[in-house]
Each structure stands twice: as structure tokens, then as C-alpha cells.
Amino acid sequence: MLYDESASDTKTLIKIAAKKIFVKRGFAGTRLKEIADEAKIGRTALHYYFHSKENLFAEVLKDFFSAIGSRVTNYGDLDRPVIDIMKQFVGGYIESAIHTPEIDLFMLNEFNENPELMLMARDSDDKDLPSYLMSAIQKACANGELKGNPEQIFISLMSMCMFPFAGMGAIKTFMKLTDEAYINLMNERREYLLKFVETAFLP
Known part of the structure; x- marks a missing residue:
């Protein structure tokens, strides 16, 4: 499912948040802080799972x-x-x-x-x-x-x-x-x- 709102694990929640923000703003206009805020996590957790905006975008x-x-x-x-x-x-x-x-x-x-x-x-x-x-x-x-x-x-x-x-x-x-x-x-x-x-x- 593209936006699985029932998901609870951190990595999936980050991807769901990233999809929403990337679709709205595109790659160039998206900041990792926006994705972290949407996923309700800290930047450290986001970097732990995906390391960079490019890696998250690729996923x-x-x-x-x-x-x-x-x-x-x-x-x-x-x-x-x-x-x-x-x-x-x-x-x-x-x-x-x-x-x-x-x-x-x-x-x-x-x-x-x-x-x-x-x-x-x-x-x-x-x-x-x-x-x-x-x-x-x-x-x-x-x-x-x-x-x-x-x-x-x-x-x-x-x-x-x-x-x-x-x-x-x-x-x-x-x-x-x-x-x-x-x-x-x-x-x-x-x-x-x-x-x-x-x-x-x-x-």
C-alpha cells in the first residue's frame, strides 16, 4: 500500500512521511526536517535508517x-x-x-x-x-x-x-x-x- 497509515515501525513511517512531502514539494524543495516532523521522529533516527535525502528519495x-x-x-x-x-x-x-x-x-x-x-x-x-x-x-x-x-x-x-x-x-x-x-x-x-x-x- 502506498500510504499504509496502519504501519507502526519507524522505517515505514519515515517512508510514508517522505512520500507525502516529496510528492508535495519534489526532491529539490524537500528538507529532511520536514520529513522528520511529519513522521514525528528526530533527525537522528531518520539519518540512522536512510543516511541521506538521496537514499530516502531512491527508496x-x-x-x-x-x-x-x-x-x-x-x-x-x-x-x-x-x-x-x-x-x-x-x-x-x-x-x-x-x-x-x-x-x-x-x-x-x-x-x-x-x-x-x-x-x-x-x-x-x-x-x-x-x-x-x-x-x-x-x-x-x-x-x-x-x-x-x-x-x-x-x-x-x-x-x-x-x-x-x-x-x-x-x-x-x-x-x-x-x-x-x-x-x-x-x-x-x-x-x-x-x-x-x-x-x-x-x-
């Missing part, structure tokens, strides 16, 4: 990468029809992102601001969702199952799912949506995209 990123990877469970192999893989990604991603939309904006911002730290955390994650999707799309384009540039299809698929959550504030403002109306719209978008990917990239 938080691992959890976030894992959370995004878990949006598509049961990866399976690449022998399945690529449309099934793409629909599984769309459905799982949006269903999970509805509950934690702040992750998408945070990850987008941090990839731009701290690409080296982000890549280090990603490389430590055994659920490499982008590589899995890219491989499936490349294979489908090579055998004629899909038509088009694999990189463009990959970007389209990722952006169709990520932008509505990374751009949540703008969408709610421009469309004058309440929180409830936004969630309803995202549920509708899930069904819309599931139908869209069935035919959008076929030969």
Missing part, C-alpha cells in the same frame, strides 16, 4: 515505480495478442491511477528535474513496464499485427493514460470539474480507451 521512487508497475498485473509473455496487452495496460493503469493520481504528476516532474536519480531507481525495479510494452509493440509491428512506428504507438499509449492524471489540475480547471466529476470522467475515459485501442493501431 520512495522504488515504491512509486512498483506502484505504477502493479497497475498492470500478470504480465505474461509476449505471445499474447498485442491488443490484449495494450487493453490490460490501459484498464489496469487508469483503474489504479484514479486512486493515486498524484504519483503521475510527481513522476513526470522528477523525470524532468532529476533524470539520473529516476533512472537509478527504475533500474532497481524488476517490473520494467515501459520495456515490456515497448517489446510487445515492436514485435507486433514487425509481424504486421500493428501498423505504424513502434515508438510513436508507445508514446501515444503512455500519454493517453498518463496525461489526464499528470494534468489533473489543468483539466479540472479548464472543464470546471468537481473532484467527483473528474473521477467519473476518468472512469468513462477508461472505457473509451479500451474501445479505442482495439482498432486505433491496426493495419
Whole structure:
């Protein structure tokens, strides 16, 4: 669970506090004192478990990468029809992102601001969702199952799912949506995209 409020051990409490502060302020804007205060511990305890802000940030990123990877469970192999893989990604991603939309904006911002730290955390994650999707799309384009540039299809698929959550504030403002109306719209978008990917990239 991303924010397990029932946790009681110090290390987990620090990570929960760090997630909240990092998501709110980003890596550059976060001070360890803020995290210690949020976790209701002293700075000494924080340094004991994580030694530095960079180490703590890396641990938080691992959890976030894992959370995004878990949006598509049961990866399976690449022998399945690529449309099934793409629909599984769309459905799982949006269903999970509805509950934690702040992750998408945070990850987008941090990839731009701290690409080296982000890549280090990603490389430590055994659920490499982008590589899995890219491989499936490349294979489908090579055998004629899909038509088009694999990189463009990959970007389209990722952006169709990520932008509505990374751009949540703008969408709610421009469309004058309440929180409830936004969630309803995202549920509708899930069904819309599931139908869209069935035919959008076929030969």
C-alpha cells in the first residue's frame, strides 16, 4: 500500500512521511526536517535508517515505480495478442491511477528535474513496464499485427493514460470539474480507451 497509515515501525513511517512531502514539494524543495516532523521522529533516527535525502528519495521512487508497475498485473509473455496487452495496460493503469493520481504528476516532474536519480531507481525495479510494452509493440509491428512506428504507438499509449492524471489540475480547471466529476470522467475515459485501442493501431 502506498500510504499504509496502519504501519507502526519507524522505517515505514519515515517512508510514508517522505512520500507525502516529496510528492508535495519534489526532491529539490524537500528538507529532511520536514520529513522528520511529519513522521514525528528526530533527525537522528531518520539519518540512522536512510543516511541521506538521496537514499530516502531512491527508496520512495522504488515504491512509486512498483506502484505504477502493479497497475498492470500478470504480465505474461509476449505471445499474447498485442491488443490484449495494450487493453490490460490501459484498464489496469487508469483503474489504479484514479486512486493515486498524484504519483503521475510527481513522476513526470522528477523525470524532468532529476533524470539520473529516476533512472537509478527504475533500474532497481524488476517490473520494467515501459520495456515490456515497448517489446510487445515492436514485435507486433514487425509481424504486421500493428501498423505504424513502434515508438510513436508507445508514446501515444503512455500519454493517453498518463496525461489526464499528470494534468489533473489543468483539466479540472479548464472543464470546471468537481473532484467527483473528474473521477467519473476518468472512469468513462477508461472505457473509451479500451474501445479505442482495439482498432486505433491496426493495419
